Amino acid sequence: xxxxxxxxxxxxxxxxxxALYGRKNLPWQLPRTPYRVWISEIMLQQxxxxxxxxxFERFMQQFPSISxxxxxxxxxxxxxxxxxxxxxxxxxxxxxxxKVMQNHGGVLPDNYQLLNELPGIGPSTAAAIxxxxxxxxxxxxxxxxxxxxxxxxSIKGYPEQAQIKKRLWELANSCMPQEHCADYTQAIMDxxxxxxxxxxxxxxxxxxxxxxxxxxHEEQHLYxxxxxxxxxxxxxxxxxxxxxxxxxxxxxxRPPVGLWGGLWCLPNLNEGDSPLDFIRLNYDLSGETPRKxxxxxxRFSHFHLxxxxxxxxxxxxxxxxxxxxxxxxxxxxxxxLGLAQPTSKILSFHYNMFV
DNA sequence: AACGCGGGGAG
DNA sequence: CTCCCAGCGTT
Numbered sequence: 001x002x003x004x005x006x007x008x009x010x011x012x013x014x015x016x017x018x019a020l021y022g023r024k025n026l027p028w029q030l031p032r033t034p035y036r037v038w039i040s041e042i043m044l045q046q047x048x049x050x051x052x053x054x055x056f057e058r059f060m061q062q063f064p065s066i067s068x069x070x071x072x073x074x075x076x077x078x079x080x081x082x083x084x085x086x087x088x089x090x091x092x093x094x095x096x097x098x099k100v101m102q103n104h105g106g107v108l109p110d111n112y113q114l115l116n117e118l119p120g121i122g123p124s125t126a127a128a129i130x131x132x133x134x135x136x137x138x139x140x141x142x143x144x145x146x147x148x149x150x151x152x153x154s155i156k157g158y159p160e161q162a163q164i165k166k167r168l169w170e171l172a173n174s175c176m177p178q179e180h181c182a183d184y185t186q187a188i189m190d191x192x193x194x195x196x197x198x199x200x201x202x203x204x205x206x207x208x209x210x211x212x213x214x215x216x217h218e219e220q221h222l223y224x225x226x227x228x229x230x231x232x233x234x235x236x237x238x239x240x241x242x243x244x245x246x247x248x249x250x251x252x253x254r255p256p257v258g259l260w261g262g263l264w265c266l267p268n269l270n271e272g273d274s275p276l277d278f279i280r281l282n283y284d285l286s287g288e289t290p291r292k293x294x295x296x297x298x299r300f301s302h303f304h305l306x307x308x309x310x311x312x313x314x315x316x317x318x319x320x321x322x323x324x325x326x327x328x329x330x331x332x333x334x335x336x337l338g339l340a341q342p343t344s345k346i347l348s349f350h351y352n353m354f355v
Numbered sequence: 356a357a358c359g360c361g362g363g364g365a366g
Numbered sequence: 367c368t369c370c371c372a373g374c375g376t377t
Binding site for chain 2 (some may be wrong): 201
């Protein structure tokens with residue numbers, strides 16, 4: 001299909017549909033500044049709109065500008081990110097803010113290549129920023145767009161495969177019109193989220209119905225081709241809530257990269273370790289009898305975690321060791337830390353029991 | 356090319 | 367339960 005036909009059969013009806021049904025009152029659209037677009041795009045990576053909205057509002061309240069963000073401490077950023085997941089996004093966001101202050105005079109570049117080089121900003125996010133914030137004709141390729149394009153053009157094969165992905169990028173940019181670029185980017189995402197959905201797509205009300213090859217052959221459900229998934233492994237963790245006479249709780253900062261990177265977590269026992277031996281040997285603490293606090297399962301996208309949390313009231317034996325980046329925190333301090341969801345759950349359970 | 360990286364919403 | 371979401375960085 002040539003460029004002119006693509007406009008007539010794809011982009012134009014899509015833009016018309018957007019004018020009637022598209023989302024135009026999302027928080028990052030009012031106003032749609034480069035900074036707000038950037039923050040929202042990072043939060044929205046692999047995360048649904050409804051989940052992001054409250055996080056976005058809190059973030060803007062705390063960091064109204066890129067300079068505010070650059071001057072903050074990483075723990076502040078991670079605290080605002082607590083519960084949102086994929087915490088490398090928060091760390092990269094902070095790094096990018098500092099780089100923009102240092103290398104770009106505090107102004108987010110209006111250039112795809114420059115944006116793409118910044119931490120946490122890949123091809124699709126860079127395209128989202130230049131198209132939405134600067135109205136440039138550069139196409140995104142996210143989950144919504146992959147679904148719309150594979151159906152419309154009946155693209156077979158797993159979309160993450162190099163050859164298929166290259167084809168999808170080309171198609172995505174072919175469909176991007178030269179005008180109304182910001183609206184177009186929003187339009188194709190809205191169509192994917194509201195009409196061309198993974199299950200039960202609303203083809204009868206779809207603006208692209210006339211030319212959609214998947215609809216023509218009644219095989220919408222075949223696209224996009226699904227990945228073959230392996231069974232997820234299961235891990236077990238015994239976590240300790242160590243608290244002292246004052247009610248302070250001991251937490252350790254995780255290494256900067258990896259699972260829950262940079263977050264504050266509870267000490268983790270090795271399989272078969274005796275809790276009291278563990279804290280005496282590693283922390284020079286003595287403790288009262290461990291009490292079962294809570295046991296539950298936590299599901300990640302790449303493994304299952306079975307958690308068993310114990311609480312132990314402790315006394316310092318020698319001088320308290322600050323190894324493993326550990327610290328004692330009062331309850332009020334914990335509220336301003338970056339915590340993983342299971343950590344928050346265990347701690348709130350602890351506080352409910354020991355108020 | 357495959358994997359690591361969270362957590363939640365929808366069916 | 368399963369699927370998948372405004373993906374990116376590393377290996």
